[in-house]
Every structure is written in structure tokens, then in C-alpha cells.
Amino acid sequence: MTKIEKDIYEALEKKYGRPHQVTVCIEELAELTKVLTKYLRNNQISLMMVIEEIADVEICLTQMRIFFDMKNGVNFFKDFKVRRLQKFYIEGDLK
Numbered sequence: 001m002t003k004i005e006k007d008i009y010e011a012l013e014k015k016y017g018r019p020h021q022v023t024v025c026i027e028e029l030a031e032l033t034k035v036l037t038k039y040l041r042n043n044q045i046s047l048m049m050v051i052e053e054i055a056d057v058e059i060c061l062t063q064m065r066i067f068f069d070m071k072n073g074v075n076f077f078k079d080f081k082v083r084r085l086q087k088f089y090i091e092g093d094l095k
Helices: 003-016 018-042 049-065 069-090
Strands: none
Touching: 003 018, 003 049, 018 049
């Protein structure tokens, strides 16, 4: 993440407040859930809509990492969970 991105996320928090930005993140997560459900249900949703919602969620998750100063914690658990998936794959449980 660039310094300008971090500055933007911090400015959003300062202007709107953390509770508001957390609410926006929850809303974006719900929008992604809705788009993915519609995509699976009847394929009425374009791939571009899925891509756009994923981008929104990734932006919000980056904000949450900054707001809660949890970059290292998130990376620790991501690495742990990916290694666990790798073990399942190697053992043949995912093949």
C-alpha cells in the first residue's frame, strides 16, 4: 500500500468516523454476498459486477487492517490457514 492510500483511508476515518467506515465495510461485504449468490443462482450477474464488488471489499478490508492495526495478525492467520490448506492438498484431500 502506498502512503497516499494510507493517508486516504485515515482521512476517511477522520471525516466519517470509525463506526461509519466499519458499517460501510459490512455493507460492501453484504453486496459481494448478494452478487455472488445471484451469480450462482441464475448467472444474471456479469463477471464485471463480481470484480467490482471484490474490489470494494478489498478496499474496505485494507481500511479495517489500518483502523485496527492488525496487519501482522491477519498475515499470521492467513499464512497459517494457507499452510493448512497446502497440507490438505498434499495429502490428497483437495485433489
